[in-house]
Amino acid sequence: SAAPTAATPEAGTGVFSKTRARISERTLRTDRWWIPPLFTVLGLAAFVIYATIRSYVRTAYWVPDYHYLTPFYSPCLSTSCVEGSSHFGTPFGELPAILPLGFVVLPFLLGFRLTCYYYRKAYYRAVWFSPPACAVAEPHAKYTGETRLPLIIQNVHRYFFYVAVVVSVINTYDAIVAFHGKDGGFGFGLGNIVLWVNVILLWAYTLSCHSCRHIAGGRLKNFSTHPVRYWFWTQVSKLNTRHMALAWTTLGTLVLTDFYVMLVASKTISDLRFIN
Numbered sequence: 675s676a677a678p679t680a681a682t683p684e685a686g687t688g689v690f691s692k693t694r695a696r697i698s699e700r701t702l703r704t705d706r707w708w709i710p711p712l713f714t715v716l717g718l719a720a721f722v723i724y725a726t727i728r729s730y731v732r733t734a735y736w737v738p739d740y741h742y743l744t745p746f747y748s749p750c751l752s753t754s755c756v757e758g759s760s761h762f763g764t765p766f767g768e769l770p771a772i773l774p775l776g777f778v779v780l781p782f783l784l785g786f787r788l789t790c791y792y793y794r795k796a797y798y799r800a801v802w803f804s805p806p807a808c809a810v811a812e813p814h815a816k817y818t819g820e821t822r823l824p825l826i827i828q829n830v831h832r833y834f835f836y837v838a839v840v841v842s843v844i845n846t847y848d849a850i851v852a853f854h855g856k857d858g859g860f861g862f863g864l865g866n867i868v869l870w871v872n873v874i875l876l877w878a879y880t881l882s883c884h885s886c887r888h889i890a891g892g893r894l895k896n897f898s899t900h901p902v903r904y905w906f907w908t909q910v911s912k913l914n915t916r917h918m919a920l921a922w923t924t925l926g927t928l929v930l931t932d933f934y935v936m937l938v939a940s941k942t943i944s945d946l947r948f949i950n
């Protein structure tokens with residue numbers, strides 16, 4: 675058998691504990707187990723890079739003719755926001771360039787996704803290698819899981835969920851406001867479809883959250899005396915089975931929505947208009 679790797683400590687916990695079989699190979703798997711974590715890390719990195727750049731550029735985030743606002747700048751609450759883009763007023767004055775215009779909710783949305791049960795699985799495997807795949811030993815000597823700092827903070831996920839619901843309401847409001855025509859009044863274009871697909875999928879992702887499922891039907895002694903909560907729990911449970919797919923789909927629709935608004939706002943393309 676191969677010599678113990680440098681990462682194998684003399685004693686430790688988990689796969690390195692003395693009571694485990696003494697296997698020196700990192701894994702006995704012969705398939706390409708590293709492909710899912712590789713694609714996960716590439717996908718997450720691509721989103722983080724795109725979202726960070728777009729959140730800071732402060733250009734092409736609002737289409738005045740049709741009232742399209744990208745979700746990365748919503749709500750826009752400072753006087754640094756371009757005219758018309760602040761649907762909820764401007765309680766904050768000028769913002770220094772170090773703060774993205776969406777600074778009020780971006781940390782909460784980041785926190786919501788970072789503490790999400792699915793994303794934890796994704797980055798624990800793909801970034802932290804803890805472990806990288808089933809039956810592949812992690813490089814860390816100790817495993818304390820989420821029982822102490824910093825990972826015990828993951829338990830605040832349910833509070834991020836509440837904020838995410840509020841943000842989904844705000845995004846829905848933005849999508850309603852966006853039925854605006856060039857000559858005033860009602861208007862409808864491809865941008866509206868893009869915004870609504872994004873908002874519906876954001877709701878689906880948010881409502882499929884494990885915390886939401888627990889809020890809906892957790893801690894009930896019996897379902898028969900709580901028919902409404904039982905019904906809601908049943909619906910959330912169906913969505914919940916798609917949580918991973920929704921987590922990835924919404925990263926995609928967020929980028930596509932922002933990208934579309936950017937193209938129209940910068941006049942690179944013109945919106946395909948059906949009405950006004």
Ligand code: FES
Pocket residue numbers: 786789790791792793831835879880882883884885886917
């Ligand atoms: Fe993923 Fe709550 S578990 S958003």
